[in-house]
Amino acid sequence: MRICLYGRVSTDRQETQNQITQLREFAFTQGWKIVREYVDVASGKSSDRQQFKALFAAAAKREFDLVLFWGLDRFSREGVFETLKHLQTLTGYGVGFRSFTEQYLDSCGMFRDAVISILAVIAKQERVRLAEPYGAALTHPASHIDHWIRLQRNGEVSKAMEYEEQPRGRVVYDGREQRFHLMADRCILRRRDVVAGIMEAMHLPDDTTLATDDHYRCFWCLQQIFNRERQHDEPDAE
Numbered sequence: 762m763r764i765c766l767y768g769r770v771s772t773d774r775q776e777t778q779n780q781i782t783q784l785r786e787f788a789f790t791q792g793w794k795i796v797r798e799y800v801d802v803a804s805g806k807s808s809d810r811q812q813f814k815a816l817f818a819a820a821a822k823r824e825f826d827l828v829l830f831w832g833l834d835r836f837s838r839e840g841v842f843e844t845l846k847h848l849q850t851l852t853g854y855g856v857g858f859r860s861f862t863e864q865y866l867d868s869c870g871m872f873r874d875a876v877i878s879i880l881a882v883i884a885k886q887e888r889v890r891l892a893e894p895y896g897a898a899l900t901h902p903a904s905h906i907d908h909w910i911r912l913q914r915n916g917e918v919s920k921a922m923e924y925e926e927q928p929r930g931r932v933v934y935d936g937r938e939q940r941f942h943l944m945a946d947r948c949i950l951r952r953r954d955v956v957a958g959i960m961e962a963m964h965l966p967d968d969t970t971l972a973t974d975d976h977y978r979c980f981w982c983l984q985q986i987f988n989r990e991r992q993h994d995e996p997d998a999e
């Protein structure tokens with residue numbers, strides 16, 4: 762079997778070397794052939810890690826059959842949901858995984874399905890636990906402004922663009938109605954293709970309701986409202 766190693770360390774060289782040495786020895790005892798070693802010296806909180814990304818690019822091309830990593834917390838610390846997604850992505854590529862320190866985390870092992878479903882349950886609970894109230898509903902805890910700052914920092918949006926120019930929205934879950942609401946700016950709700958894209962990307966059920974509120978008004982929406990009110994204020998102006 763062709764495998765790759767994945768290691769992640771904060772800054773300590775000694776630690777990296779120990780991890781990698783033990784992983785190599787383990788692979789040897791299993792009779793596995795190491796085709797590549799990926800080591801990131803970075804925080805595990807984001808998947809924006811160079812070697813981590815390279816690993817997934819190679820996995821997509823099936824350059825190895827299995828990823829051997831030190832432990833789940835070394836593989837990813839983005840939270841259970843993201844971690845689960847990464848493992849499922851590997852599985853989707855037909856690439857297995859094995860944790861050195863957590864023997865039950867083995868895509869070839871007999872507990873594989875059980876472990877995956879337990880992770881999925883934890884991920885769901887974690888999402889609910891992290892969710893924040895939005896009126897009577899629950900929503901994702903991240904703030905739009907933080908996300909915006911990140912997008913600008915990464916150069917994904919022009920630095921010249923103002924936060925208010927970008928139409929926003931969020932998905933909330935109403936526990937009493939047991940229904941999702943897609944709350945968004947009118948500019949978003951007007952566009953059927955955009956709404957359909959959001960529904961698909963977020964795996965929203967068909968009974969999701971679309972709604973807007975005063976909170977979601979971009980610069981252009983506000984300008985329209987302003988113009989309408991001005992027309993209203995000056996009915997005799999000619």
Ligand SMILES: [Zn+2]
Nearest residue numbers: 946948979982
């Ligand atoms: Zn708008």
